Amino acid sequence: MPENRRFLLRRRPDGEPVREDFALVTQQTPVLADGQFLIRNHYASLDPAMRGWMDDAESYMPPIPLDNPVRASTIGMVEESRAEGFAPGQWVMGLNGIEDYSVGMVGGFTQPIDPAMVPQVTNYLSLFGAVGMTAYFGFFDVCEPQKGETVLVTGAAGAVGSIVGQLAKIAGCRAIGIAGGPEKCARLTGRYGFDAAIDYRGKDEAALTHAIAQAAPDGVDIIFENVGGIILDAGLTNLNLHARVGLCGLISEYNTPPRGARNLWQLIVNRASIRGLLVADYVARFGEGAAKMAPWAASGQIVIDEHIDEGIENAYDAFMRLFAGTNQGKMILKLT
Ligand SMILES: NC(=O)c1ccc[n+]([C@@H]2O[C@H](COP(=O)([O-])OP(=O)(O)OC[C@H]3O[C@@H](n4cnc5c(N)ncnc54)[C@H](OP(=O)(O)O)[C@@H]3O)[C@@H](O)[C@H]2O)c1
Structure with a gap:
């Protein structure tokens, strides 16, 4: 199995996150079990909400466990599969982590996406996400x-x-x-x-x-x-x-x-x-929202800006842009 660089949460930030709250480590990807598939993550969405997930506090989602990758919405491609409906080469989107590879499973949060439906595949993390x-x-x-x-x-x-x-x-x-x-x-x-x-x-x-x-x-x-x-x-x-x-x-x-x-x-x-x-609360209605916004995007009535930084080694700096205000549009980290 390939090596996996993972951006881990090492300790809970006290106020503004500092570099030492995180660690970039290399681990082996696990062997797949039946019903699982291996995702090569291409893009991670960096969202202000991730700051709240780093705290040990009650919220709409459990805290990110320490020594786990920082949770993020990601777009990637299935690399290996032991799961029906997720063939190698399939683009997928899910709530995974900032890491090169994630393991998805049938019935989990990861769903197939079709890049042909949007101008850029990253739009699934911005206008159509x-x-x-x-x-x-x-x-x-x-x-x-x-x-x-x-x-x-x-x-x-x-x-x-x-x-x-x-x-x-x-x-x-x-x-x-x-x-x-x-x-x-x-x-x-x-x-x-x-x-x-x-x-x-x-x-x-x-x-x-x-x-x-x-x-x-x-x-x-x-x-x-x-x-x-x-x-x-x-x-x-x-x-x-x-x-x-x-x-x-x-x-x-x-x-x-x-x-x-x-x-x-x-x-x-x-x-x-x-x-x-x-x-x-609106996940079941995302299709309706996307259908409404698609013609506005196509006609230029809505423009979307994406700020894409590159490299998992830059995850901390890219995330902190959200609080410094140095992102010019939807903050995304390119992992490949
Ligand atoms: N409720 C939900 O389901 C939901 C879903 C998505 C996002 N959100 C919330 O929506 C808000 C925007 O998220 P986004 O993803 O669109 O991020 P974003 O606006 O693209 O990036 C964050 C921006 O916030 C501003 N900011 C940061 N610290 C600030 C401060 N102390 N005072 C004033 N402005 C500050 C900065 O812009 P300036 O340069 O203008 O300061 C920064 O560029 C966040 O509060 C996020 O938590 C909520």
Whole structure:
């Protein structure tokens, strides 16, 4: 069996992950049992949620066991098989680990995919994967947009946020995005079609609240929240009557003790709602979401950016881009 380089979680990060929390080791791939197949992983999706899986905390998924590969959605090709339906050469996608080879089994999380159905096979990790489905179902199902409403998207230049802004425009809404730095803000309006962009860097809560009020003089009807902290609080202060807040992520709190939202009173004042969303709830409807988004992608109404770093030895640096904000689009690690 081939040698397998594996990016292991060695210890649980205390705050921001450091290099020493991980180790790159080489091990033998196991001998396959009946019903199993060997996957050569080509691409791993790097997602902010992986930070939460590294903690020993109760969540929607068990923690990554120590000395196991860091869990990630991967795309790969079946190399050997003792399983019906998974012939060598078949492209597959699954929730595996950051490693050269993973073992899949019939009835597990790994499913066949058809690269001919998408412009790039990596699109299964972006627009046509969990990211795109988070944006699609999070926006349409959880936020229930109406034509003419104002939508505020935080983390707007990222994988999920950039798609939500474009969906908001397709839904006939006004889209305002918040992102870090002038370059990302220029991309929001220039590439993704947001009506206005706000650079949060260097702004305290009062300045952010003011900037949102200027960009949304008639108030905000929907917040698609990816960040939390003072950015969420500034958004809450600008809510309209019966506004909806779709709580998708809180990335500003993943490496620090949660600060929490302090302006929840605004939900009462405005009879507004806040609702958490988890893309895993929509797995059975992914086909529906993909069918809706395919023509928008084909016509250029939705563009998707993928930031692909190469080499398993760069897994740590690539993952940390998500927290430094140096990823320009969906963060993916190429393993082959
Ligand atoms: N609920 C679900 O099912 C679900 C599914 C997928 C993703 N999510 C959530 O969606 C959010 C976005 O995920 P993504 O995959 O699209 O990642 P992403 O936005 O492509 O990358 C993360 C971005 O977050 C921003 N960021 C990082 N630390 C920050 C901080 N302290 N304050 C403000 N912004 C910060 C950075 O952009 P800037 O340069 O603009 O700071 C960074 O580029 C995350 O919160 C993630 O957990 C939730």
